Every structure is written in structure tokens, then in C-alpha cells.
Amino acid sequence: MITESSVLETPTGGPVQSAITYEKIPTHIYSDAKAASRAVAREIAALIRQKQSEGLPCILGLATGSSPKTVYAELVRMHREEGLSFQNVVSFNLDEYYPMEPDSLQSYWRFMKEQLFDHVDIPAGNYHIPDGTVAYDKVAEFCRHYEDMIEAAGGLDFQLLGIGGNGHIGFNEPGSLSNSRTRLMMLDHSTRAAASMDFGGLPRTPRKAITMGVASILNAKRVVLLAWGERKAPVISSAVEGTVTEHNPASYLQTHPNTLFVIDGAAASGLTRMKAPWLVDSVIWDNKMKKKAVTHLSLTLGKPILKLTDRDYNDNGMSDLLAQYGQAYDINIDVFNQLQRTITGWPGGKPNADDTFRPERALPTSKRCLIFSPHPDDDIISMGGTFQRLQDQGHEVHVGYQTSGNIAVADDEALRFADYVVDFNEKFGINSPEATRIFQDAAAFLRTKKDSEMDTDEVRYVKGLIRKGEAKSTCRFVGIPVENAHFMNMPFYETGKVEKKPLGEEDILVVMKLIEEVKPHQIYAAGDLADPHGTHKVCLDAIMEAVRRLKGKDFMKDCWVWLYRGAWAEWDIHEIEMAVPMSPDQVMKKRFGIFKHQSQKDGVVYQGADSREFWQRAEERNRGTAELYNRLGLAEYEAMEAFVRWQY
CATH class of the missing domain: 3.40.50.1360 (Rossmann fold)
Incomplete structure (x- = not known):
């Protein structure tokens, strides 16, 4: 469970220290x-x-x-x-x-x-x-x-x-x-x-x-x-x-x-x-540390949790855990059961079911769910299977696209789009001087653009329009009404450069407005910490601040916040509090949903050091999560999407 203190600066602001060996x-x-x-x-x-x-x-x-x-x-x-x-x-x-x-x-x-x-x-x-x-x-x-x-x-x-x-x-x-x-x-x-x-x-x-x-x-x-x-x-x-x-x-x-x-x-x-603190210093064996240690031991030794022995614990620096909680048999069963209870095919809660040990509440049976997507494709890439489940199971699903994502559109893609609009208007005599000017100016700039030049306002508009259309296409594919797609255009992002402005008051107000409009029972947000200065982190900071300001509202008393990860990494297995399994057919459907973002396929502008496309990264990550559960001795699934709850 992610708590407020674990994602914010410690009270002293000083370094974390421990014995070092x-x-x-x-x-x-x-x-x-x-x-x-x-x-x-x-x-x-x-x-x-x-x-x-x-x-x-x-x-x-x-x-x-x-x-x-x-x-x-x-x-x-x-x-x-x-x-x-x-x-x-x-x-x-x-x-x-x-x-x-x-x-x-x-x-x-x-x-x-x-x-x-x-x-x-x-x-x-x-x-x-x-x-x-x-x-x-x-x-x-x-x-x-x-x-x-x-x-x-x-x-x-x-x-x-x-x-x-x-x-x-x-x-x-x-x-x-x-x-x-x-x-x-x-x-x-x-x-x-x-x-x-x-x-x-x-x-x-x-x-x-x-x-x-x-x-x-x-x-x-x-x-x-x-x-x-x-x-x-x-x-x-x-x-x-x-x-x-x-x-x-x-x-x-x-x-x-x-x-x-x-x-x-x-x-x-x-x-x-950090991975195995019990090996370098004494630790407090609370439940979180116990779960971390047992899953680490299981994966390190290549043994399912229920096969771990007292000797395994003693030989790997975990004798204190045995001394506090008893024999390995009891610890194994406890941790195994905790992991088992994270797995659910009902991310919005299962109607008419005992939810004592389920990640989500059974009631209300139909929830309002608000998925925040930092870029126009993070919803489908990072939690596409869960997105689809929520819609199929009768929940009212909204998506808040926090930024336009315009800088991630290649120039030739934007030029192709602009030329199409200009040619279409000319062919059918559509007389909108302002619209024609925007696309003509964008196309003219792109034909002569130098590497050192920033995109003009017109080019950024065209690129943003491309990504907006792709996001709408994804929503139609999943089955939610297009009016449930909210394009927030947070101001911090709209600089025209990779370098963005710091998070500002206007950004927080945009997020607050959407939350108050939807009044969600569930919020899903990108908890990707891969780049602390990146768009995902700024968007998460805005959501967290908005939630803190709104938490006194009556509707927020019934709102839970779930954090997903991006295409780059997954939550550590001991952190996961909700794991949504996917069948092979669901994995394939998610892939087709990602394909709706054509501008991000076959040569992504900001690919990073990973040469794979986003659908490949997402599938490998989701299959990897399912494989971890399997290696720990739990059921074998094709793939899984994982979430951690933020307690605000």
C-alpha cells in the first residue's frame, strides 16, 4: 500500500542511512x-x-x-x-x-x-x-x-x-x-x-x-x-x-x-x-517487510512459497523472522494467502460477493471510475485489460487525458495529416479561412523545419489533434462513450519543448475540476516513478495534490485511488495489492487497442533505450507479472496488470 509519506519527502529531508556491508x-x-x-x-x-x-x-x-x-x-x-x-x-x-x-x-x-x-x-x-x-x-x-x-x-x-x-x-x-x-x-x-x-x-x-x-x-x-x-x-x-x-x-x-x-x-x-535490508541491518518485521522478505526468498531460491523451509529462512539471514512469527510453514501460508487475495477478475469489485479479502469493495455494484492518462495512450498501454474489464462489467468509465502528447508525433506524420486536411478542403470547397490557414502554415513550416527549431503553435495544434483522435478511437474500441473522454490539456505541458514548466496551480485546478465533475468511486493514476522529472510524475503530483484538497468532500469518502505503472516497469511483487489477470484473448484485444495509436507505432519519436514498440513492452511486462505469481506457487495466467492503492 502506497501511503502519502512514502511518496513524499521525509520529515527531515535527510538521507536514508543503514549499516552498509x-x-x-x-x-x-x-x-x-x-x-x-x-x-x-x-x-x-x-x-x-x-x-x-x-x-x-x-x-x-x-x-x-x-x-x-x-x-x-x-x-x-x-x-x-x-x-x-x-x-x-x-x-x-x-x-x-x-x-x-x-x-x-x-x-x-x-x-x-x-x-x-x-x-x-x-x-x-x-x-x-x-x-x-x-x-x-x-x-x-x-x-x-x-x-x-x-x-x-x-x-x-x-x-x-x-x-x-x-x-x-x-x-x-x-x-x-x-x-x-x-x-x-x-x-x-x-x-x-x-x-x-x-x-x-x-x-x-x-x-x-x-x-x-x-x-x-x-x-x-x-x-x-x-x-x-x-x-x-x-x-x-x-x-x-x-x-x-x-x-x-x-x-x-x-x-x-x-x-x-x-x-x-x-x-x-x-x-x-533496499532489496534485502535484513541482510545488512536489523529490521522491523512488520507485515510489509515479512511479505517482501518471503517473496524475495522464494524468487531467489527458485522455490514456491509453500515449499520454503526453516533452513531456507535461517541460511538467508531471516532467522529473526522465524523467531518472531514461528515456523516457516505458518509464515508461508500467511504470505501465500495475502498474494492470492490480490488476484481478482473484478477490478471494480464483485457484486453480491463477500469482499472481506478482496482488493475492491462489492458496493456500489456500478461504480464511477476515472482513469487518468498522462499521455493519450497510457490508459490502454498500462491498464488496457482493466480498462476493458471495468467497461464490460457495467461501470461508468471516464478517462482524463492529462496532456496533449503532441511532442511525440513525428513531423512527417503531422505533415501528412495537414496536407490531407488542406487537400480535402480544396477538393470539396470547404471555406474556413482560419482552419485552412492553420493547416497550411503547419505544412509550410514542417517542409522547411530545421533541427534547432521549435514547433509553431499551428504544428503543435495539428499534432495534438492527431493524438486526440487516436484517444477517441481507443475509447470507442473499449466501448465507452466518447463524451466520457476528457481532454485536460494541462498547462505545464504546453511549452512546445521536451522541457516542461513546473507544476502550477492552474494544473491542479484542472484536475480538481474533473474529479468534482465525475465524483468517482475509483481513481486510476499513473504511479510511474521511472523519471522523477517526467510527465508521469508531474501528472501524479497534480492528482495527489488535487485529491488532498478534495478529500473533505462527501463523495471523496467513497473514493479509492489505485496506481498503475507505465510501459517501463512494474510494481515489485510484494507491493501489489490488486492483480487483474488476462486471458490470451484479452491480451490480444489490448494489443489491438494500443494499435489505435498509429502515430506511436512503427518508429516512436521518443522510444528511449528500448527499441520495442509499446505493445511489445506492455505484453512482456504483463506476462512477466503473471510469471512471478506462478513462480511463487500461485495460479498460472497468461498476463496480469498490477495496482497499488494510495491511502490519502
């Missing part, structure tokens, strides 16, 4: 990225001030990407509100795409100016960023000069790092050697795929970058690496607990005498102290 790099785990960023910003500020008091420059190595944005925002705040001066700061950035114009939307030069340099008093000549415009035959010379500048400045006092999904630091991709220096690097496919959302697709994403080398980073006096979100969990656990290997360049930091990893709970989920 597996970690080879000091690692601080914070409740969220904001709390972690404040701590890192305070350390940087303290170093700047210390150097100022000594009359010395402060030499900073800086990173780009989503991870350090919150650190830079906090430093800017400290400059404005606390008088933190950057007059003595000299900075060297890690990397830059090659080739890359400095004024390009994707340029790290532009990123640093927009995120930090333009908002503080650092002298213009004091910051240095690799030059993405240097002639190819001059790159090697430039890289040597960059190294010389760092050395002449006295070396880096502090190096800030992010980490790529494949373990790269800077753009030192897997295979980089520990003695590598600043150089031109060919980017790994996974790196390019992850960055493709910034460039409007993989074909437009650069293949090379200039980067400081591993040795350049290791020469810094202090190194702090940031990581947010569960997508970074596997590579973080490998870097912190695994062996030093060129296959995970971040693991080289094990050899640095003054390195700290600063991560949030989601990025830490692969560490032993």
Missing part, C-alpha cells in the same frame, strides 16, 4: 530528488564560500542532463536569496555533442546558460564548455588544450556527475579505459536512443560527442554523482556493489578516494540494503 562507494539515499539536490547544492555553496574566504578560485566540473537541473535551480536560489556569489568560480563542463552549434536547442552551452550561468554572477570568461563547432581535424588539439586549461587552473576541486543508463559518466561509454582523457567519443546506441527525445527522433540525434575522459574525472579532488528514478537502479547497483569494469564506467569511481553517490529511493531500489 555490500557497497563499495559511499551512497546517500534521499526521499526524493529535491531533498538530495538541496544537500548537494549546499556542499557546492560551502566549497565556493570556503575558497572565497581563502582568496582562491573554486574550480568546478559541471554536468548536464536532467539529473543536475534541481541542483542548479537551488544554487540559483541561493545566489538570489542568500547572496551566494560565483565571482570566484571557474567551471569546466564534462561534454558536448559533436557537431553542435552553441545556440542549438540541444546544445549543452545553451543548457548551462539557461540553467545556471545567466542567473548568477559568474564572469563570462570563467566558464568553459567543449566546443561542438571546432573543425574535425582540430578536435584532438582542442581536447589537449581543454585538459591543459584544467591543469593550469589547479585541477578540479569538485566534479558533479550524472549517470547514463549504460553506466556512462560524461560521455565515457562502456569500453572506455580508466586512463582516458578528453577526446571525441562515438556514442552508444542506448545513449543516443535515450537522448532522442531531445532531438525529435533517433535519426536526428548526434552520433559523437566531445567528453572529458575517465582519468580527467578521477583527478578531481571530490566527485559527487547524482541519479534519480528507477531506470537508473540496475546501473547504480552494479557501480556501487559490483566489480570495477569498463562495461560500467561509473564503477571506476570505486577507485576514487573521495566519491559520493547521491540518489533517490527509486534509483536505490537495486541496492542490497
Whole structure:
């Protein structure tokens, strides 16, 4: 069960600490990225001030990407509100795409100016960023000069790092050697795929970058690496607990005498102290921990829960659990029964049934259900089987499409659509000057659009119209009235860029309005924490704040909130509180529902590092959930969609 405190900052805001026996790099785990960023910003500020008091420059190595944005925002705040001066700061950035114009939307030069340099008093000549415009035959010379500048400045006092999904630091991709220096690097496919959302697709994403080398980073006096979100969990656990290997360049930091990893709970989920905390420290054996330990033991040993023995518990650090709850036989049955009770083919509750041990209430037999979909396809991708069940079982189902999803439509798809509308109007003499102008202007812009240009308002409108039509098609396919599809167009999203505005009051009010209109008995929301700065997380924050504000209303006393996950990951098995099984036919029907989103098929703009299409990811995830239940000794299903209830 997700409680409010488990998804928000802890009261102290400090790192989660425990005895460490597996970690080879000091690692601080914070409740969220904001709390972690404040701590890192305070350390940087303290170093700047210390150097100022000594009359010395402060030499900073800086990173780009989503991870350090919150650190830079906090430093800017400290400059404005606390008088933190950057007059003595000299900075060297890690990397830059090659080739890359400095004024390009994707340029790290532009990123640093927009995120930090333009908002503080650092002298213009004091910051240095690799030059993405240097002639190819001059790159090697430039890289040597960059190294010389760092050395002449006295070396880096502090190096800030992010980490790529494949373990790269800077753009030192897997295979980089520990003695590598600043150089031109060919980017790994996974790196390019992850960055493709910034460039409007993989074909437009650069293949090379200039980067400081591993040795350049290791020469810094202090190194702090940031990581947010569960997508970074596997590579973080490998870097912190695994062996030093060129296959995970971040693991080289094990050899640095003054390195700290600063991560949030989601990025830490692969560490032993999070996966199996009873192996590193004493724990409170409440029911949640018991369920986590028993399922972990069962999956680790490859034995169904009901076959676990006392010796299995004792040999795997769980003797205290036996001491508190008795023999393995009793514990096994208890946990098995808890898992069994999560499985239901009635996500809206089963009429005329005893609901004592069911995930959902039997009454009212017909519920008003509100599914929040961050993008126009998350409803069908993430919970399409449950969506269909709710409709088939007689519930009143509404979908709130929180954003237009317009940036995920490829330019050629939008151009095809715009040309069709213009040609159709001309053919049949439809006289709507404003409509014709919108589509003509959109088509004209798209034919000459440069990679560095943002979409115009007209193009964004056309792309949003495409996705709106696809969402309506999905609703018709499932069987709900199109008037039950609510297009919310939350303002934070409508920037025309991958970078969105922070969550604002107007966004929360939009969500509140829809909840008050529908008065739901059930709310389904995307609890995907893969990217804490991503659209899903912002949409979830808006829902949670709206629910908190409305919880005093009479209708909210009967409203339960269920969280689903996206196409990227699933809830851990011990967290799941409702699992909705699907037959092979239902899996196929869900696939056809996903196919209604044609603009997201056969070459998704923002595919990420995963080359599979969304329907493939969803099916593999749903089958994987069913397989976990089967491995634990429960019934075998074709696929399952899983949910966790949020207690507000």
C-alpha cells in the first residue's frame, strides 16, 4: 500500500542511512530528488564560500542532463536569496555533442546558460564548455588544450556527475579505459536512443560527442554523482556493489578516494540494503517487510512459497523472522494467502460477493471510475485489460487525458495529416479561412523545419489533434462513450519543448475540476516513478495534490485511488495489492487497442533505450507479472496488470 509519506519527502529531508556491508562507494539515499539536490547544492555553496574566504578560485566540473537541473535551480536560489556569489568560480563542463552549434536547442552551452550561468554572477570568461563547432581535424588539439586549461587552473576541486543508463559518466561509454582523457567519443546506441527525445527522433540525434575522459574525472579532488528514478537502479547497483569494469564506467569511481553517490529511493531500489535490508541491518518485521522478505526468498531460491523451509529462512539471514512469527510453514501460508487475495477478475469489485479479502469493495455494484492518462495512450498501454474489464462489467468509465502528447508525433506524420486536411478542403470547397490557414502554415513550416527549431503553435495544434483522435478511437474500441473522454490539456505541458514548466496551480485546478465533475468511486493514476522529472510524475503530483484538497468532500469518502505503472516497469511483487489477470484473448484485444495509436507505432519519436514498440513492452511486462505469481506457487495466467492503492 502506497501511503502519502512514502511518496513524499521525509520529515527531515535527510538521507536514508543503514549499516552498509555490500557497497563499495559511499551512497546517500534521499526521499526524493529535491531533498538530495538541496544537500548537494549546499556542499557546492560551502566549497565556493570556503575558497572565497581563502582568496582562491573554486574550480568546478559541471554536468548536464536532467539529473543536475534541481541542483542548479537551488544554487540559483541561493545566489538570489542568500547572496551566494560565483565571482570566484571557474567551471569546466564534462561534454558536448559533436557537431553542435552553441545556440542549438540541444546544445549543452545553451543548457548551462539557461540553467545556471545567466542567473548568477559568474564572469563570462570563467566558464568553459567543449566546443561542438571546432573543425574535425582540430578536435584532438582542442581536447589537449581543454585538459591543459584544467591543469593550469589547479585541477578540479569538485566534479558533479550524472549517470547514463549504460553506466556512462560524461560521455565515457562502456569500453572506455580508466586512463582516458578528453577526446571525441562515438556514442552508444542506448545513449543516443535515450537522448532522442531531445532531438525529435533517433535519426536526428548526434552520433559523437566531445567528453572529458575517465582519468580527467578521477583527478578531481571530490566527485559527487547524482541519479534519480528507477531506470537508473540496475546501473547504480552494479557501480556501487559490483566489480570495477569498463562495461560500467561509473564503477571506476570505486577507485576514487573521495566519491559520493547521491540518489533517490527509486534509483536505490537495486541496492542490497533496499532489496534485502535484513541482510545488512536489523529490521522491523512488520507485515510489509515479512511479505517482501518471503517473496524475495522464494524468487531467489527458485522455490514456491509453500515449499520454503526453516533452513531456507535461517541460511538467508531471516532467522529473526522465524523467531518472531514461528515456523516457516505458518509464515508461508500467511504470505501465500495475502498474494492470492490480490488476484481478482473484478477490478471494480464483485457484486453480491463477500469482499472481506478482496482488493475492491462489492458496493456500489456500478461504480464511477476515472482513469487518468498522462499521455493519450497510457490508459490502454498500462491498464488496457482493466480498462476493458471495468467497461464490460457495467461501470461508468471516464478517462482524463492529462496532456496533449503532441511532442511525440513525428513531423512527417503531422505533415501528412495537414496536407490531407488542406487537400480535402480544396477538393470539396470547404471555406474556413482560419482552419485552412492553420493547416497550411503547419505544412509550410514542417517542409522547411530545421533541427534547432521549435514547433509553431499551428504544428503543435495539428499534432495534438492527431493524438486526440487516436484517444477517441481507443475509447470507442473499449466501448465507452466518447463524451466520457476528457481532454485536460494541462498547462505545464504546453511549452512546445521536451522541457516542461513546473507544476502550477492552474494544473491542479484542472484536475480538481474533473474529479468534482465525475465524483468517482475509483481513481486510476499513473504511479510511474521511472523519471522523477517526467510527465508521469508531474501528472501524479497534480492528482495527489488535487485529491488532498478534495478529500473533505462527501463523495471523496467513497473514493479509492489505485496506481498503475507505465510501459517501463512494474510494481515489485510484494507491493501489489490488486492483480487483474488476462486471458490470451484479452491480451490480444489490448494489443489491438494500443494499435489505435498509429502515430506511436512503427518508429516512436521518443522510444528511449528500448527499441520495442509499446505493445511489445506492455505484453512482456504483463506476462512477466503473471510469471512471478506462478513462480511463487500461485495460479498460472497468461498476463496480469498490477495496482497499488494510495491511502490519502
